[in-house]
Amino acid sequence: MTLELRVVIRQLGLLMLVLSALILAVAAFACLDHFVGGRGETVEPVSMLLAGAIGALVGAVMFFLGRKGAGLIGQREALLLVALAWLVGAALSAMPFFIWSHLSSGPDIPTHDLDSFTNCYFEAMSGLTTTGATILQSITAVPRSLLLWRAVTHWIGGLGIVVLFVAVLPMLGLGSRRVYWLEAPGVSHEGVRPRIQDTARVLWLIYVGLTIAETVTLRLCGMTWFDATCHTFATLATGGFSTLDASIAGFDSTAVHIVIIVFMVLAGINFGLYHQLLRRRWRSVTADTELRAYLTIMVVATAIVTISIMRHETVSAAQDEAASFPTALRHAAFQVVAVQTTTGFCSADFDQWGFVAKATLLTLMFVGGCAGSTGGGLKVVRILICAKVLLAELEHYYRPKVVRSVRVGKTTVDPELRMITLVYLIGIVVLCAVGTAVLMMLEAHQGIDITTAATASVATLNNIGPGLARVGATQNYAWFTAPSKIVMCILMVLGRLEVFTILVLFTPRFWKSE
């Protein structure tokens, strides 16, 4: 079976048309904002329109070129398409930034972060992979329409990943299927392929529903429609791009913090469970072991961080007040949820917190959200399986004849799934180490410290956004050299697509026709 490249080209063309439509929608907002609202410069709608037009043209050509492709997408085509979708999608998504930067530059205008294409690509990739790492040194220096576009990249990226991992890959019978449907009783483990489109449509409706709910709630809490929309997009995608330099710390409202905490928690839950809820299968939701573990980890971590903060004098350098219990609890809960769901919003400069708090957050960076959510990281279910396998092997060590099955909830984890889970964990650790080493080498001339290099590697691979030290809550990624930014783009894609999806493309057997 030869690799059917035309199908891939056609689908990529379709993707570009969809992205272009979104760019044009933002262009419409820019037009309204400028000509009706009287905000910003004419260059903004012009850049957006130009970017949308280019994308639509290229997309249409690709769609046309691939018209003779077979209708069915095989496993290999799907994998290739998924990898290329993020790489090509980021290139198109970078266009509005790049065009705007070049059209608005002039002799009397200082150079801007978005002047280099690498920076624009990094920002777009960070958006689409819902990482939320930014190269912008001043977010407020960027016009509103571009900030909206940044948030849209999050939103579409988050939707894409949920549809991909809950609807598309499982139906194609790809390896990680069973992880995601571990406890969804509606789907038997073998056979029975509900149609991809049906599931995708339900997921899309859930996602839009949550979007509307959060936007309206944030508006009621006093945010502008613009801020509410942008932050909703960033929350539900567990992305983390804000419209303020200070991130959520810039909104001094307890209500806003709590609403965002709630929706971050919701975004980190397996979207398959919402599907179950709609079918009124309450039991399968309340009995979900991963969901219970996810919430338990959050509660325990929040308690640890709260105590750690209260033992220190201040929550952040900016807020020079002794942390009262409610304040400490709120910031602890916010930061724990923001880091574990890999959103990466900041309600305070946690880089100033004590060692215990920082170590807890660093650990949570690896845990991540539930499988089938928009969250990144290793995923709670993998941690669960790994912990149970560790215990089982420990007993097996001195009782080789006793064989116990490893269970998560009521589901037995077969040896194959155990193996792939362990391999995935090791793979992530190795990639983090390699990423750290490469960043240290590339940035040695800037005297990068190991905390910065390691947390930059962890924060991009796990799609979190901010790290510690020089990539901490109040810092950004602008100062890295271009090669490092490309390395981090690769880490973001690897993390977002759960490594295997990308790595298989580099095995010779993948390309061999059989």
Add this chain to the structure above:
Amino acid sequence: MTLELRVVIRQLGLLMLVLSALILAVAAFACLDHFVGGRGETVEPVSMLLAGAIGALVGAVMFFLGRKGAGLIGQREALLLVALAWLVGAALSAMPFFIWSHLSSGPDIPTHDLDSFTNCYFEAMSGLTTTGATILQSITAVPRSLLLWRAVTHWIGGLGIVVLFVAVLPMLGLGSRRVYWLEAPGVSHEGVRPRIQDTARVLWLIYVGLTIAETVTLRLCGMTWFDATCHTFATLATGGFSTLDASIAGFDSTAVHIVIIVFMVLAGINFGLYHQLLRRRWRSVTADTELRAYLTIMVVATAIVTISIMRHETVSAAQDEAASFPTALRHAAFQVVAVQTTTGFCSADFDQWGFVAKATLLTLMFVGGCAGSTGGGLKVVRILICAKVLLAELEHYYRPKVVRSVRVGKTTVDPELRMITLVYLIGIVVLCAVGTAVLMMLEAHQGIDITTAATASVATLNNIGPGLARVGATQNYAWFTAPSKIVMCILMVLGRLEVFTILVLFTPRFWKSE
């Protein structure tokens, strides 16, 4: 079956008697050295005799108390015994240091590193686990007989670990058996239990043979008999205690360096292979996949480090010469072998080297020697298995129906072995991370940096000795607080006994009689 504690006590008594005999042997050396050679103080032989007498007394009592124990040792008793052997052994081995320090102290004598029992215990544990991390700020301030005793703890610890992992545990049918006999064709995987004592006797003879060979060779290279003996003990055990503050860098002799490199390489090889050699089974040695991988890794790493050193100006701060190729090659080979075999000798201050060299050495710290050698670390065979499993799973990801067996050499690695290998790797990484976090918390008041904490954790868990930064080649572990030293003692034992052996003792089921 209840746990037969009397057998354990009896065997521990026997162990103490053996250790006491060794202490008394060193005491005899101290007597000769003082009364015939005219070196040192009278307090030295007195301390050694006292320590030996106490140990012999306690050992005899324990041996007597346990006399009614059943003759056969079960799996659980063996595991408990192994763990206690190192803990109790270190306590006795610490006695000569502690007694000497207290007998020789006086109002006009400055306080010494060995005044605290924690320090003495750390030094003894570091010796017995063949780690080689020292709390001595000045080694030459310690009398010769104590330095000899330090070296003897290495030697007996190395012998103990080889006998344990090649002869005792496999015969008891304990979990890791198959890793170690993976490619030894003389032993079938199931059944056939050659008697432990036979194998142990052969290993002991090989170990003594190598000891004599290295001691004589080093003597011929110009070392004194004393230095030659001490360094031989430290080399063959892959320990790393030296008699000089500057470690091997203190011997400015290319011949000495080369001899030690050769014997470090030999000490890192599976002692089961020497057994095969004695039986004239050449093929099983030359075809050993782990041995080949072990040597290949060393050659590649040496090449990388050589190039990295040559690009820098100096090999070490002390030797302020431009590194010529032979010098760079020698130091690179020495340090690569010293770190990979987890000996931890230093021929130069590698903490001054470039990032690539340091990152390579840090990676080698995890690799370690071959299974069944005196070396620590993860062991080459585990890395091999893990790499092959990763590749197999990658293919399996998009071809779930293709099942290929994972092979190391001609042996198929069954799923059980694959699983335990992966679990072990993850366990080590988690322990390193936990160790780092605990050290950072305990030493926060001293402003410990993450490089120091992480490499101290890695260097003790993998039984290497020196790390980087404040535990680097020219530094020591004296400055840690007592709690940190205890944590590192635990890490050393965990690493030496390959984690499971210790951790099973903490599972409730281990203690339950069935």
